[in-house]
Amino acid sequence: MCKIFNKMKTVNNTSEHTWKNTLESNQRAVHNKNISLPKHPNAKRILDIGKSLSGAKARDLFKIINMKYNQKDFSRLKILSIGPRSEGEIYLVYSFGFEMKNIFAIDLFSYSSLVSLGDMHKLNFQDNYFDIIIMGWCLAYSNNKVVALNEAKRVLKQDGLIAIGHTFAKKSDKEMISERGYIVGSPNQKISNEKELDLLIYNSGLKKFNSILLNGENKIAYGATK
Numbered sequence: 547m548c549k550i551f552n553k554m555k556t557v558n559n560t561s562e563h564t565w566k567n568t569l570e571s572n573q574r575a576v577h578n579k580n581i582s583l584p585k586h587p588n589a590k591r592i593l594d595i596g597k598s599l600s601g602a603k604a605r606d607l608f609k610i611i612n613m614k615y616n617q618k619d620f621s622r623l624k625i626l627s628i629g630p631r632s633e634g635e636i637y638l639v640y641s642f643g644f645e646m647k648n649i650f651a652i653d654l655f656s657y658s659s660l661v662s663l664g665d666m667h668k669l670n671f672q673d674n675y676f677d678i679i680i681m682g683w684c685l686a687y688s689n690n691k692v693v694a695l696n697e698a699k700r701v702l703k704q705d706g707l708i709a710i711g712h713t714f715a716k717k718s719d720k721e722m723i724s725e726r727g728y729i730v731g732s733p734n735q736k737i738s739n740e741k742e743l744d745l746l747i748y749n750s751g752l753k754k755f756n757s758i759l760l761n762g763e764n765k766i767a768y769g770a771t772k
Contacts, residue, residue, distance in 0.1 A: 553657040554579075560654060561667040563694065565732035568687040573655045576632050584727030604635045604682045607709040608642060609758050610769040611678060614707050620644045623677040626701070627651040628666045629684030636660045639680075650676070666694045671701045682711040686731035695750035699772060707755060710768040714738050743768060 554576075560569060567583065574581045604627070615623065620643035627635050630651050636658075639649050650671075652664030664670055666684060679698050688694040698708050715736040722729050737743050740757060747754055747770050755769035 554655060555657070555663060556655040557663050557665065561665045563667040563688055563690040564654070564665065565687045565689055565729075565734075567728055567730060568732075569654045571728075571730055572629070572631055572653075572687075576655075576657070602634070602638070603711060604630070604638055604680055606758075606760055606765075606767045607680055607682055607711055610709045610756060610767045611707065613756050614769065615678070617643055622648075624648045624675065625650070625678040625680065626669075626671070626676045627680045627682070628698070629653050629682065629687075630661060630680075633658045633660050635680075635682070667697055669697045669701050673700055674703050675701050677703055677706045679706070679708045680711075681708060683713060685710060685712055686715075686737070689732045689734045691735050691737075691746055692750050695746070695752060695770075699750065699752055702772060704772055706771065708752065708770045710743075710770065711765070712737060712743060712768060713765045714740075714763070716764070740766060740768075 554573075556569060556573065570581050570583050574583065623644065625639060625644055625648060627639065627650070630636060630653060636649055636651055640646055651661045652666070652669070653661050654663070654665065656663055666681070667688065667690070679702055681698065685691055685694060695708075702708060715731070715738050717725070719729050719733050735746070737746065740759075743766065744754060752770040752772065755771050757766055757768045759766055
């Protein structure tokens with residue numbers, strides 16, 4: 547807890563493509579201090595620290611990753627996690643067999659040396675650098691999802707994989723404001739079903755690899771390649 551209290555940093559300026567509530571809405575899940583948004587109705591915390599910091603949601607994305615790669619090859623592959631929130635997702639990736647030196651992560655906020663400050667709309671990495679990119683439930687916070695996916699495509703190797711986790715938008719903006727007091731994800735380019743995600747992938751110059759519906763038809767683990 548002290549580590550989070552004392553080391554939390556945030557980006558100075560978020561991209562114009564980043565939905566205005568993105569930073570605080572996600573930061574509060576880790577450290578709910580100095581947050582201006584309305585109180586979360588169902589948050590589980592201990593002294594302002596979120597209780598769900600294990601990165602377990604990314605586990606679903608390995609259902610897609612394991613379709614393309616053999617786990618024995620993970621140790622030689624470079625992987626980028628976009629928007630992990632906490633160290634938990636990095637340690638989860640490590641537990642699957644990736645070398646720590648080959649695991650990279652960026653987020654709009656960080657308390658850890660394992661997560662660098664950065665924006666998914668302008669990644670500070672060279673072209674064709676990563677074998678795998680994890681975008682776990684972060685795409686919804688983009689005002690311009692094509693820009694975000696084009697950046698991921700740019701830093702992805704030619705035979706690489708982008709593993710996307712996404713929850714389909716079912717509630718209207720009015721319903722979201724009534725429930726949470728603010729719009730959580732971006733109201734721009736909302737994705738309501740798999741066909742809309744397919745179209746977004748196509749418009750970004752990517753190819754669908756495979757997909758798995760999670761929790762019925764509300765969430766999806768989705769793979770895309772160049």
